[in-house]
Amino acid sequence: MNAALFPDLIVNGELVPHALIAAETQNQDAPKGKPGIAWRKAANAVAIRTLLLQEAAARQIVAAPREVGPGRFETEEEALIRGLLEQAIDVAPPTGDTIHSEWEKDPARFRTAPLWEVSHILCGCDPRDAAARAKALARAKGLLALLEGNPKSFAALAARESDCGSRSSGGSLGQLGPNDTVPEFEAALRQLSEGEISAEPVLTRHGYHIIRMDAVAPGKILPFEAVRAKIGEAMEKAAWARQSRSFIAQLVAASDIKGADLNSV
Structure with missing residues (x-):
């Protein structure tokens, strides 16, 4: 193994087995063909986990694994780290005044879910097939060019050209809300104004879409009492993070670590 790409990880004198880091690389994003990047990210993650377990041992933490889902339990290491953090971190719940001040910064952040009435034309393809994707994109751009000259022809064009079953209703998908469609499609919806047609075809797992926003109900601003608990929970989670x-930065600063770069922690 290349020692420059895959150096030994030593945390306070403890040599971490390469197998642990190799297993962790599966959880790290890295460019294809760049195993050294995945290894470095994994080494950083394993170094922090090792530090926490060392600190848990030093404090003689005892914690039984908890159920985290139906039939799923923490590992012993996860339980020890949780027990350590529960002992080391003490977050006071935010006061009512603090929560109200957070809400007052921008009450418009807290709304009921929006509703979109949407129509589309689908040029279907498998995005993993480069040739099919290019053909579908060219077709979608051609349809967009036709719509630029005659936007009112959308329904007729959808009925004739769309690869979606909605063609029978002129491309209408009816009302959609958050999480009703794939993420790429929803992201495009959030950028469109009422009556607007997407300037470029939108690629999803189904192919290229030309999207028309027929109507928008942006959602109503919720009163403070309706969102008080949610804001308080979010503030408490942020304080805990x-x-x-x-706490981890303090452990890193007081430790001797080789084979990982935790300067940004």
């Missing part, structure tokens, strides 16, 4: 990062 800040404290946990600070």
Whole structure:
């Protein structure tokens, strides 16, 4: 194994087996053909886990694995790390005034879900097939060019050209809300105004879509009491995350680590 790409990880004198880092690489994103990047990310993650387990041992933490889902339990290591963090981190729930101040910063952030009335024309293809994808894109761009000259022809064009079953209703998909469609399609919906047609074809797992926003109901701003608990929970989670990062940074600063770069922690 190339020692430059895959160096030994040593945390406070403890040599971490290469097999642990290799297993962790499966959880790390890295460009194809760049195993060294995945290894470095994995080494950083394993180094932090090792530090936490060392600290749990030093504090003589005892924690039984908890059920985290139907029939699924924490590993012993996960239980120890949870027990350590529960001991080391103390987050006070935010006060009512603090929660209200957060809400007052921008009440418009807290709305009921939007509704979109949408029509589309699908030029279907398997996005993994480069030739089919290029053919579908060319076809979609051609249809867009026709619509630019005559937007009112959308329904007729959808009925004639769309590869979706909605062609029978002129491309209408009816009302959609968040999570009713694939992420790429929803992201495009959030950028469209009422009456607008997507400027470019939108690629999803189904192919290229030409999307028309027929109507928009943006959602109503919720009163403070309706979102108070949700804001308080989010603030408490954010405070816990800040404290946990600070705790880990303190452990890193006091440790001797070789084979990982935790300077950004």
